[in-house]
Amino acid sequence: MIIKVLGTGCKNCKKTEENTKEALAELGIEATVEKVEKMEDIIAYGVMKTPALVIDEKVVVMGRIPSVKDIKKILQK
Secondary structure: OEEEEEOOOOHHHHHHHHHHHHHHHHHOOOOEEEEEOOHHHHHHOOOOOOOEEEEOOEEEEEOOOOOHHHHHHHHOO
16 A cells, blocks of 8 residues: 655645554554655646645545544545
8 A cells, every 4th residue: 555645845744644654553554655745746636735645546635634533544445
């Protein structure tokens, strides 16, 4: 599983990354977490508002900081 945190490095993007790593740890799931900070790469996903979360090339959250609980629900689907 590859998870990408899309954002320009703002505190909300960093919090999204932290929450993602915490959710993975709580669930015992191994995944690669990557940061995507280049605006042209972010736009290529159709994302106009960050932070955004992409799991296996599918945008699952956009324009808000997902909680650890939210991310866990998404990962368990």
